[in-house]
Amino acid sequence: MSEPVRGDGDGSPMLRVSQVSKAYRDVVALRGVDLDVPAGEVVALLGTNGAGKSTLLSIVAGLTRPDSGTCTAGGPVGFAPQDLGVYPTLTVAENLRFFARLAGLWGARAKHRIDQVAGPLGLAPLLDRSARALSGGEQRRLHVAIALVPEPPVVLLDEPTVGMDVVSRIALVELVRGLADAGVAVCYSSHYLAEVEELGGPTVILDRGRVVARGTVRELLRDHGESRVDLTFTGPAPDIALPWPVRREERTVRIVTDSPQITAVRAINELGEAAQRLQSVEIRPASLESVFLNVTTPETPETPETSETPETSNEPDGVASDA
Numbered sequence: 217m218s219e220p221v222r223g224d225g226d227g228s229p230m231l232r233v234s235q236v237s238k239a240y241r242d243v244v245a246l247r248g249v250d251l252d253v254p255a256g257e258v259v260a261l262l263g264t265n266g267a268g269k270s271t272l273l274s275i276v277a278g279l280t281r282p283d284s285g286t287c288t289a290g291g292p293v294g295f296a297p298q299d300l301g302v303y304p305t306l307t308v309a310e311n312l313r314f315f316a317r318l319a320g321l322w323g324a325r326a327k328h329r330i331d332q333v334a335g336p337l338g339l340a341p342l343l344d345r346s347a348r349a350l351s352g353g354e355q356r357r358l359h360v361a362i363a364l365v366p367e368p369p370v371v372l373l374d375e376p377t378v379g380m381d382v383v384s385r386i387a388l389v390e391l392v393r394g395l396a397d398a399g400v401a402v403c404y405s406s407h408y409l410a411e412v413e414e415l416g417g418p419t420v421i422l423d424r425g426r427v428v429a430r431g432t433v434r435e436l437l438r439d440h441g442e443s444r445v446d447l448t449f450t451g452p453a454p455d456i457a458l459p460w461p462v463r464r465e466e467r468t469v470r471i472v473t474d475s476p477q478i479t480a481v482r483a484i485n486e487l488g489e490a491a492q493r494l495q496s497v498e499i500r501p502a503s504l505e506s507v508f509l510n511v512t513t514p515e516t517p518e519t520p521e522t523s524e525t526p527e528t529s530n531e532p533d534g535v536a537s538d539a
């Protein structure tokens with residue numbers, strides 16, 4: 217369960233996770249995870265399937281008990297979990313009123329707050345609709361609204377945009393930015409790298425229960441990103457000698473380089489005869505996707521990690537800087 221701390225104002229983060237570990241029987245979900253979320257920041261949480269994101273957020277929300285480690289929050293925590301938890305027989309408005317009452321909001325105050333969260337989430341036209349009649353994306357929006365109704369100073373959103381259309385997704389990212397501008401500490405897990413790039417803030421990447429990289433998006437791109445040039449040919453990639461390390465994949469020669477534009481020009485000049493079969497040249501700047509692929513382990517279902525692997529080991533976890 218999260219314990220209260222003073223939060224911002226005294227320099228401490230609004231949410232602090234220290235050395236949290238958790239195993240479900242023989243499956244280790246988290247290994248000594250540290251995470252700080254200051255007031256007014258959105259910390260994005262990325263990770264492969266099963267990396268431990270939901271477990272971490274559930275522990276912070278007080279729904280799951282860690283085996284070791286602590287979570288401290290500067291106030292109540294609003295949590296929109298992955299599994300939908302709305303009351304299906306109630307209308308959207310009734311669901312929101314119910315959760316407003318739990319937070320001590322009644323009458324005009326509750327109505328005002330419900331209008332405040334329902335509007336940006338596109339729920340205003342759906343207030344009288346039964347929750348069970350909502351589409352998946354609409355239910356997800358209701359879920360986020362429920363987490364926000366009590367005006368918590370710490371908000372945890374676990375893959376909030378799954379199933380949302382583009383317009384709703386853009387609106388949600390805007391809303392999350394607005395929360396941070398208002399001083400809320402937000403932790404936002406997602407598989408949508410474009411969203412995380414757009415948020416642009418501190419980002420933590422989990423892999424098999426461990427933090428493997430953290431920093432702002434810019435820092436992650438600098439430290440772990442990979443820019444490259446892809447030369448694609450009309451037939452099999454030619455076995456040409458180029459003065460850079462290259463990877464050949466079917467019809468494509470990939471050159472990893474810090475200066476893709478210059479490399480592209482030089483590579484074309486080096487092609488010789490093979491230039492006649494050149495179909496396209498693609499310059500790929502460093503992206504969060506390349507960072508993610510560089511720091512995470514590809515899924516190997518045959519060799520799942522179990523608690524027999526040393527848990528919170530003392531080895532460094534490749535952390536670049538504090539989020």
Ligand SMILES: Nc1ncnc2c1ncn2[C@@H]1O[C@H](COP(=O)(O)OP(=O)(O)OP(=O)(O)O)[C@@H](O)[C@H]1O
Nearest residue numbers: 240243244245263264265266267268269270271272
């Ligand atoms: N209740 C549970 N009982 C047993 N194992 C669990 C339970 N919840 C999670 N796990 C396991 O713990 C690990 C972490 O799961 P978790 O749901 O936290 O990952 P995640 O990063 O949120 O994944 P996803 O991106 O797929 O949602 C996984 O190996 C998962 O199978």
